[in-house]
Amino acid sequence: MNGFFERITTDRSTRARLGRIHTAHGDIDTPVFMPVGTQGTVKSLSPDELEAAGSQIILGNTYHLYLRPGLEILRKAGGLHRFASWDRPILTDSGGFQVFSLAKLRKIHENGVVFQSHIDGSYHEFTPENVMEMQRIIGADIIMAFDECTPYPATEGYVAESNTLTYAWAQRCKKVWQEMEPEYGHPQALFGIVQGGTFPHLRKQSAEQLVSLDLPGYAIGGLSVGEPKELMYEMTGLVTEYLPEDKPRYLMGVGKPEDIVEAVALGVDMFDCVIPTRNGRKGQAFTWQGPLTVKNASFKEDFRPIDERCGCPACRRFSRAYIRHLFQAQEILGLRLVSLHNIWFYQDLMTAIRQAIRDNRFEAWRREFYRSYPVENNSTDVEVHLDES
Amino acid sequence: MNGFFERITTDRSTRARLGRIHTAHGDIDTPVFMPVGTQGTVKSLSPDELEAAGSQIILGNTYHLYLRPGLEILRKAGGLHRFASWDRPILTDSGGFQVFSLAKLRKIHENGVVFQSHIDGSYHEFTPENVMEMQRIIGADIIMAFDECTPYPATEGYVAESNTLTYAWAQRCKKVWQEMEPEYGHPQALFGIVQGGTFPHLRKQSAEQLVSLDLPGYAIGGLSVGEPKELMYEMTGLVTEYLPEDKPRYLMGVGKPEDIVEAVALGVDMFDCVIPTRNGRKGQAFTWQGPLTVKNASFKEDFRPIDERCGCPACRRFSRAYIRHLFQAQEILGLRLVSLHNIWFYQDLMTAIRQAIRDNRFEAWRREFYRSYPVENNSTDVEVHLDES
Numbered sequence: 005m006n007g008f009f010e011r012i013t014t015d016r017s018t019r020a021r022l023g024r025i026h027t028a029h030g031d032i033d034t035p036v037f038m039p040v041g042t043q044g045t046v047k048s049l050s051p052d053e054l055e056a057a058g059s060q061i062i063l064g065n066t067y068h069l070y071l072r073p074g075l076e077i078l079r080k081a082g083g084l085h086r087f088a089s090w091d092r093p094i095l096t097d098s099g100g101f102q103v104f105s106l107a108k109l110r111k112i113h114e115n116g117v118v119f120q121s122h123i124d125g126s127y128h129e130f131t132p133e134n135v136m137e138m139q140r141i142i143g144a145d146i147i148m149a150f151d152e153c154t155p156y157p158a159t160e161g162y163v164a165e166s167n168t169l170t171y172a173w174a175q176r177c178k179k180v181w182q183e184m185e186p187e188y189g190h191p192q193a194l195f196g197i198v199q200g201g202t203f204p205h206l207r208k209q210s211a212e213q214l215v216s217l218d219l220p221g222y223a224i225g226g227l228s229v230g231e232p233k234e235l236m237y238e239m240t241g242l243v244t245e246y247l248p249e250d251k252p253r254y255l256m257g258v259g260k261p262e263d264i265v266e267a268v269a270l271g272v273d274m275f276d277c278v279i280p281t282r283n284g285r286k287g288q289a290f291t292w293q294g295p296l297t298v299k300n301a302s303f304k305e306d307f308r309p310i311d312e313r314c315g316c317p318a319c320r321r322f323s324r325a326y327i328r329h330l331f332q333a334q335e336i337l338g339l340r341l342v343s344l345h346n347i348w349f350y351q352d353l354m355t356a357i358r359q360a361i362r363d364n365r366f367e368a369w370r371r372e373f374y375r376s377y378p379v380e381n382n383s384t385d386v387e388v389h390l391d392e393s
Numbered sequence: 394m395n396g397f398f399e400r401i402t403t404d405r406s407t408r409a410r411l412g413r414i415h416t417a418h419g420d421i422d423t424p425v426f427m428p429v430g431t432q433g434t435v436k437s438l439s440p441d442e443l444e445a446a447g448s449q450i451i452l453g454n455t456y457h458l459y460l461r462p463g464l465e466i467l468r469k470a471g472g473l474h475r476f477a478s479w480d481r482p483i484l485t486d487s488g489g490f491q492v493f494s495l496a497k498l499r500k501i502h503e504n505g506v507v508f509q510s511h512i513d514g515s516y517h518e519f520t521p522e523n524v525m526e527m528q529r530i531i532g533a534d535i536i537m538a539f540d541e542c543t544p545y546p547a548t549e550g551y552v553a554e555s556n557t558l559t560y561a562w563a564q565r566c567k568k569v570w571q572e573m574e575p576e577y578g579h580p581q582a583l584f585g586i587v588q589g590g591t592f593p594h595l596r597k598q599s600a601e602q603l604v605s606l607d608l609p610g611y612a613i614g615g616l617s618v619g620e621p622k623e624l625m626y627e628m629t630g631l632v633t634e635y636l637p638e639d640k641p642r643y644l645m646g647v648g649k650p651e652d653i654v655e656a657v658a659l660g661v662d663m664f665d666c667v668i669p670t671r672n673g674r675k676g677q678a679f680t681w682q683g684p685l686t687v688k689n690a691s692f693k694e695d696f697r698p699i700d701e702r703c704g705c706p707a708c709r710r711f712s713r714a715y716i717r718h719l720f721q722a723q724e725i726l727g728l729r730l731v732s733l734h735n736i737w738f739y740q741d742l743m744t745a746i747r748q749a750i751r752d753n754r755f756e757a758w759r760r761e762f763y764r765s766y767p768v769e770n771n772s773t774d775v776e777v778h779l780d781e782s
Contacts, residue, residue, distance in 0.1 A: 047724065049726070087714070329432075
């Protein structure tokens with residue numbers, strides 16, 4: 005994993021970093037936004053469309069892929085890249101979040117978690133060991149350690165105990181990762197996930213525990229689960245202080261454009277979130293002037309594109325009035341176009357962020373961003389990036 | 394309308410014709426298949442995808458467009474071409490079929506039809522005059538006369554009376570078409586619709602009545618509504634005998650690949666049908682070996698494309714196993730890919746048909762086609778090409 009992450013520059017006035025991750029499926033410029041392809045497809049979009057939007061890496065969910073299509077088919081296909089016809093990098097999560105948020109009747113024990121499938125109620129067990137084996141079969145370029153995602157709120161005692169479990173599981177994940185060869189020849193970078201709830205000393209403890217394992221990268225988990233935004237930013241800024249400068253940092257499940265801007269300023273390199281596609285399917289389009297509910301009646305005779313600054317296929321060819329009509333008439337093309345626009349917007353946002361860091365003026369850029377982009381509410385959504393449907 | 398239709402050649406051994414229709418939005422090579430864009434969009438597909446598939450003309454439905462988005466918005470947009478961002482030719486039907494099949498509580502009188510919207514139950518009236526005005530506002534290149542689509546079965550007496558009505562309405566449509574200027578400067582060709590149920594003498598009567606109006610083209614309506622296939626073919630062959638050689642003939646709402654092959658042999662030039670997209674959304678893919686239900690379990694480890702002979706984006710990039718997974722997981726990309734493949738297949742079929750006529754070997758080509766393509770059942774579906782949802 006030498007040369008996995010390359011730091012290019014750090015912004016003068018904030019902690020924003022410009023970097024590059026090297027994988028067998030290509031390089032990833034950071035800060036990066038990763039569209040979520042829960043079940044091996046970013047909802048409603050094709051790989052061509054994601055590529056044209058500038059997506060450098062997509063996410064897959066181990067929990068969903070394990071249930072459907074199943075590991076047997078993925079192995080026979082030659083892994084998720086080939087199965088889904090996506091040649092660029094992929095990151096898979098460990099299933100930890102879904103098991104704790106989506107599955108039914110879960111029972112946590114030291115060895116792992118027993119749960120019932122949300123699809124058919126069948127019983128399954130995830131352990132650090134089998135989750136690593138699953139991610140070997142899926143074959144993503146970046147894989148995640150199995151962790152317990154603590155809810156918000158949670159007691160200090162619960163989170164402290166959970167930290168012990170997450171640390172022990174991360175050690176067991178590392179062991180399998182070191183001992184088991186990749187299935188398809190290309191290396192897979194293992195990231196640890198820092199937990200610790202909203203307790204600064206437990207965040208510090210978890211970060212230090214994970215960092216001691218010297219993994220290729222680190223994620224910040226257990227945020228964007230309903231806590232106030234200030235707490236999310238506080239915890240993020242605190243954890244990045246304890247993470248090594250020469251490893252990428254990934255804030256899981258975040259977020260809205262303004263959340264990404266803030267977390268970049270705190271030194272985060274990687275993001276994933278269902279918001280651009282989930283909100284797109286509901287007719288909410290992101291623009292440099294803020295979100296716009298394109299299906300609103302006020303747009304029925306508005307023949308301008310969603311965003312005149314945008315070069316995406318939806319904005320080049322279609323009007324708000326037409327897209328609104330498609331939503332009114334419940335036509336699939338409507339949600340396709342807004343999802344596509346939103347992925348372009350997020351990728352354009354990251355390109356602008358990277359340019360601002362490169363130019364050493366991220367703080368000024370951020371002020372300019374907020375001059376047109378209104379900040380909405382003050383509490384994080386409960387993260388649902390693992391079940392978009 | 395001089396030079397509207399150009400006959401290029403007629404096949405030696407069948408009545409198949411090769412031709413070209415000239416419109417302000419471009420030429421249309423016939424025999425042609427027109428994908429159905431009921432509500433201003435061919436379900437799940439983008440205009441770019443339809444263009445890449447070789448679609449030369451699409452259909453819109455006056456009934457649906459009148460209800461949603463409404464004529465006011467279409468007029469302000471500058472017509473359907475601009476509203477839907479489709480620069481190639483468009484054909485709109487007259488709403489006759491939908492009023493008789495989809496709307497509620499319809500009441501036919503000499504002046505027109507009063508009906509309730511299938512969306513909200515509101516009352517509306519379609520007359521030959523206002524349907525022409527609507528089609529002027531929608532602005533299609535080819536527009537249809539308002540007719541009564543007789544059901545199957547219907548009594549001889551009912552169909553005879555209906556013929557009188559359809560003929561009177563066609564005359565009134567022609568009058569408005571001649572007196573009212575197009576809205577957007579480009580000419581709109583008016584087609585009459587031959588009815589007459591399954592009664593040969595009434596089909597002959599209707600054809601002769603319509604032909605006496607000397608319209609730019611003629612459609613055969615009231616078929617593919619549940620009658621046996623032999624009757625459909627018999628009526629089609631009979632009507633084309635009475636239609637002028639120098640005008641295009643359009644068999645409305647037909648059909649499956651084999652229906653198109655048969656009707657081309659009987660001298661039909663134009664087709665429309667929801668089957669490629671409607672069946673595509675249900676996971677049925679058309680191939681040169683016949684239809685294939687790609688969501689079947691038998692394809693779960695089949696890593697071949699839907700059709701190895703096909704050059705469509707779905708077949709170039711994705712496997713049956715992956716597409717089956719998308720249907721299992723209820724992912725939109727699945728129905729997008731099969732719909733796209735089916736439109737390509739239909740366009741490839743028409744290209745092959747045109748080449749065979751050009752080579753004066755349509756009869757031989759047709760035998761070759763049936764050597765690999767199995768013919769299924771023997772009765773027509775009740776046509777539902779006007780409400781796909």
